[in-house]
Amino acid sequence: MLFTLLARTGLRIGEALALTWDDIDFENKILTVNKTLVYPTNSTPYLSTPKSKASLRTIKLDDVTVRLLKKHRINRNEMYLKYQNYKKPETNIVFHQHDGRWLRTNVVREYFKEVCKRAGLPILSPHALRHTHAVHLLEAGANIKYVSERLGHASIKTTADTYLHVTKKIEDEALELYQRYTEKI
Template identity: 90%
Template sequence: MYLRYPGYKKPETNIVFHQQDGRWLRTNVVREYFKEVCKRAELPVLSPHALRHSHAVHLLEAGANIKYVFERLGHASIKMTADTYLHVTKKIEDGALELYQRYTERK
């Protein structure tokens, strides 16, 4: 984004939503903008936090280690990450069963 918009300043911290001068956007501004984008795209209106949740679940479904996801999200404990995001999805369950089947076939 910074290459396309040379007037934008890269923020000093690792924030996602920021103003062109690098300062963070207020939560209510992000929420309202996101709501408008969802409506224009004719999608269900979700909160920006839904993106974080989806990202974490997709990482886990793809086989990412829970420790990596915990560090990426910046949670206080790995238990918090597991309790929040490691609900068993059909994809995670199928993947685990497939791994187990391959393991037992080797013996």
């Protein structure tokens, strides 16, 4: 579910790992990003403010993501009841280790590498899911300002410089739009 959420929202991994169930408004299909998990090497994890002021945001969730999050919550509650060593976290966090502690960022990265290997895909970082989400939005025709705000970027320039490399789909659609426009002139 963590990887699905990253791919469908463009959250940074620390933002996703910091989420609590209180940050998700299922009725209005909104997720609030107001903190990030910092997990320094050989140290205690802690919550911090997100990367920038623009990173404080609400993200609209699609129906599939809402349904999967609800299913994840039910599954977690069943696990607490079924297995004694599966502990409910004190902080109401969405993603956690079996003992209720924060998920470690490096463990998530290593697991993602394993998933990539098993799927026969190039070895990537979970951050690639953020990149994929942004590119998919842009290819679908989403306004770059919307994509920038959804990702929590401080400026549209950051979004454009990072994600608006020309893909074949964007190029083909732009050329098609141009041809239709020039035919009307």
